[in-house]
Amino acid sequence: MDIRSQIAMVFHLDKCIGCHTCSIACKNTWTNRKGAEYMWWNNVETKPGTGYPHKWEDQNIYKGGWDKKGNSVRLKGAGKFKGLSTLFHNPNMAVLEDYYEPFTYRYEHLFEAKAGDDQPTARPVSMITGEPMTPKSGPNWDDDLSGSKEYARKDVNFKGLSDAEQEAMFRLERMTMHWLPRICNHCLNPACVAACPSGAIYKRGEDGVVLINQKKCRAWRMCVTACPYKKVYYNWSTGKSEKCILCYPRLETGQIPACMHTCVGRIRYLGVLLYDADKIESAAACDDQDLLQNQMDIYLNPHDPEVIKAARKNGIADSTITSAQKSPVYKFVKEWGVALPLHPEFRTLPNLFYVPPLLPTMAFVENESYETTSESFWGAVEKSRLPMKYLANLFSAGNEKVIEIVLKKLMAVRLHRRNETVGDLPAGEVTDPMNEVKMDKETADAIFRLTSLAMHDERFVIPPAHREEAIEMIENTAKVEGNTGFGFREPPKRGL
Amino acid sequence: MSDYFFFIGLPYAALVVVIVGTLFRYLNFGFGVSSLSSQFLESRELYYGSRPFHWGIIFLFFGHLVAFLFPAEVLLWNSVPVRLLILEIAAFGFGIAALVGLVILVIRRLKNKRIRVVTSKMDVVVYVVLAVQIITGLWIALFFRWGSSWFASTLTPYMRSIFLFNPDIAAVTNLPLFAKIHIVSAFTLIGLIPCTRFMHFLVYPFRYLWRSPLYVIWNWDRKQIRATRNLYNGVKQKNT
Numbered sequence A: 001m002d003i004r005s006q007i008a009m010v011f012h013l014d015k016c017i018g019c020h021t022c023s024i025a026c027k028n029t030w031t032n033r034k035g036a037e038y039m040w041w042n043n044v045e046t047k048p049g050t051g052y053p054h055k056w057e058d059q060n061i062y063k064g065g066w067d068k069k070g071n072s073v074r075l076k077g078a079g080k081f082k083g084l085s086t087l088f089h090n091p092n093m094a095v096l097e098d099y100y101e102p103f104t105y106r107y108e109h110l111f112e113a114k115a116g117d118d119q120p121t122a123r124p125v126s127m128i129t130g131e132p133m134t135p136k137s138g139p140n141w142d143d144d145l146s147g148s149k150e151y152a153r154k155d156v157n158f159k160g161l162s163d164a165e166q167e168a169m170f171r172l173e174r175m176t177m178h179w180l181p182r183i184c185n186h187c188l189n190p191a192c193v194a195a196c197p198s199g200a201i202y203k204r205g206e207d208g209v210v211l212i213n214q215k216k217c218r219a220w221r222m223c224v225t226a227c228p229y230k231k232v233y234y235n236w237s238t239g240k241s242e243k244c245i246l247c248y249p250r251l252e253t254g255q256i257p258a259c260m261h262t263c264v265g266r267i268r269y270l271g272v273l274l275y276d277a278d279k280i281e282s283a284a285a286c287d288d289q290d291l292l293q294n295q296m297d298i299y300l301n302p303h304d305p306e307v308i309k310a311a312r313k314n315g316i317a318d319s320t321i322t323s324a325q326k327s328p329v330y331k332f333v334k335e336w337g338v339a340l341p342l343h344p345e346f347r348t349l350p351n352l353f354y355v356p357p358l359l360p361t362m363a364f365v366e367n368e369s370y371e372t373t374s375e376s377f378w379g380a381v382e383k384s385r386l387p388m389k390y391l392a393n394l395f396s397a398g399n400e401k402v403i404e405i406v407l408k409k410l411m412a413v414r415l416h417r418r419n420e421t422v423g424d425l426p427a428g429e430v431t432d433p434m435n436e437v438k439m440d441k442e443t444a445d446a447i448f449r450l451t452s453l454a455m456h457d458e459r460f461v462i463p464p465a466h467r468e469e470a471i472e473m474i475e476n477t478a479k480v481e482g483n484t485g486f487g488f489r490e491p492p493k494r495g496l
Numbered sequence B: 001m002s003d004y005f006f007f008i009g010l011p012y013a014a015l016v017v018v019i020v021g022t023l024f025r026y027l028n029f030g031f032g033v034s035s036l037s038s039q040f041l042e043s044r045e046l047y048y049g050s051r052p053f054h055w056g057i058i059f060l061f062f063g064h065l066v067a068f069l070f071p072a073e074v075l076l077w078n079s080v081p082v083r084l085l086i087l088e089i090a091a092f093g094f095g096i097a098a099l100v101g102l103v104i105l106v107i108r109r110l111k112n113k114r115i116r117v118v119t120s121k122m123d124v125v126v127y128v129v130l131a132v133q134i135i136t137g138l139w140i141a142l143f144f145r146w147g148s149s150w151f152a153s154t155l156t157p158y159m160r161s162i163f164l165f166n167p168d169i170a171a172v173t174n175l176p177l178f179a180k181i182h183i184v185s186a187f188t189l190i191g192l193i194p195c196t197r198f199m200h201f202l203v204y205p206f207r208y209l210w211r212s213p214l215y216v217i218w219n220w221d222r223k224q225i226r227a228t229r230n231l232y233n234g235v236k237q238k239n240t
């Protein structure tokens, strides 16, 4: 057992209101620079839809992630031989057209235009060339456009859904959508790290944050191909790749990442998971149907004395173990089993988990009127508008059973709370669903509490980074006084 | 006089600049060391330009290296006319590939506005030097045959003499003009390495071949963290 600690996250999709505040917070903090205009380390996409960059989930196009190869895994579109022989031109790299050409508007013109017969206008101009252009796409071009031919129907998660089922999904009275906020998953088996020829990308041992050393990056761009979530972006100006840094300067000082701090829907949770690094390879290389279970088994119970002992032996700080015990992520993912990783079939063992959206009301057209009534209080989970198969393709490598159980658990919590607060439901309608998923009242209340009422410190449990001790381990603090800190000693300027 | 400048002064200047310059740039301005890929902005034409250019130039580079290091073996190989022909035609082919690739790359840079935004003055210098280098090389191959045989009596002694710090330029001064230009531009190219994007081939990622797929860096040695006795010893932990 090789126990390590990982900062992991849960996003509760039922709570996301699609406001994009998270994206803007991130943009304003990290990527409002030349060359980074098109980067959205945090983005929120509408599902069903094609996402950002266009159709990123389609690995036939982008060749991201890992393939199973015997008892191990192999990068699909990069790796030692493929990578080193395609450095001169990377055949599967996402390029500008897959994202969008960043643009701004000539606002000054509104003030500076000479007097004339017409109102001056602010023309859109490219942020790369500075020339006038007509924007044809953008990071949220399909925002809320679920159901559209151009976007929703090109979603790549309809595998296993018959044409008739797909058609039904897009009938007006059944149409549905939810948002999917995405950041880097800080994976346990990161494809970006494995693909980087320079060894510039690394995982931090203490908290699992995946970072790119900007000095070592040589623009070989293999990471852009390898990350199946397309969360490594190439800065066309500096000639370096960049990615979400999980706001590590904030984490190290006990603050939560900017996207989480600003989240209006309060959908985000962050905390420590302890895991067994010896199991990474076998968990990543198992058969499709076991992927989810094997990933869950990697994460260890931080209350188990054996685990605590082994963690201590491995140098994990007591403060980190305590944080792991209080971790809201551990509760959602392991204790309650209601949060799932996005696309486990990419085999990177992502550490961002989603509570899938519960879309209970089922509408239908009867006597030419739009009916939303259902036989039971909230309608049956199996009949939810979004086909179970679709959610399964997103969150469980196609396993519908898993999704069904999670949704039933979420439904049981709702019924229980309705019963507690209003008490207008027939007894069987509450107890049967709870028994079916083996949930007691205490658990239901706890899920409800963490979902709806929890304050900042319950939603975010950050382990102390102990940078002070770390510094003392590597440097003599007296000698380097005033020398260490965050930032570049040379300006991040494009080379010759 | 100018022969002294071009065949003694320039080579040594280039060698000093490349050694001191690359070290200086790598250590002080490491952030700028990058292949400066422009594939993100334009991918299709890069494919047709970059692939032939690089494969061509890399084979030519290793060809020249072998010829310089093992002249006797190359001469032996060339003693059979068919083998000489194969060698010359292959080299010429790689030269053409490099030239065609370079032309495509230059056109791509000229006509694409986005690529022009990321073109520096030094990139222009790079293109000019490379063009001169490749064209003179091809010219020699066509009109002063067979270079792979005559170089052994002219260029190898000269290069040896340069590297042994005992320059002897007698043989090169009698070479035709195009061969002289080829030599001069080669040393110019070497001297330009630290001032241009040429830096990128010096940082070719060989170590990737034997690196493990997961790369974890510990800020401190995780097994030592509790051992306070080590707190002030000032020994830097290795991150591997």
Ligand code: HEM
Residues within 6 Å of the ligand: A087, A088, A089, A219, A220, B035, B036, B037, B038, B039, B040, B046, B050, B054, B057, B058, B061, B105, B106, B109, B126, B130, B197, B198, B200, B201, B202, B204
């Ligand atoms: C050692 C192996 C080499 C590797 C791995 C390598 C890799 C690369 C890469 C990744 C690019 C960027 C292409 C892009 O825009 O995406 C590039 C560009 C370039 N390389 Fe190399 N290179 C190598 C050797 C060389 C050599 C020997 C030369 C010339 C002496 C050279 C000259 C150039 C030039 C001129 C460009 C700019 C091309 C353009 O954008 O127009 N490279 N190289």
Ligand code: SF4
Residues within 6 Å of the ligand: A183, A184, A185, A186, A187, A190, A191, A192, A193, A210, A226, A227, A228, A229, A230, A231, A232, A243, A348
């Ligand atoms: S999501 Fe992509 S960039 Fe982030 S760690 Fe995983 S593979 Fe790397």
Ligand code: SF4
Residues within 6 Å of the ligand: A015, A016, A017, A018, A019, A020, A021, A022, A023, A044, A179, A181, A262, A263, A264, A265, A266, A267
């Ligand atoms: S800020 Fe929160 S609620 Fe708003 S889009 Fe982002 S994740 Fe959703």
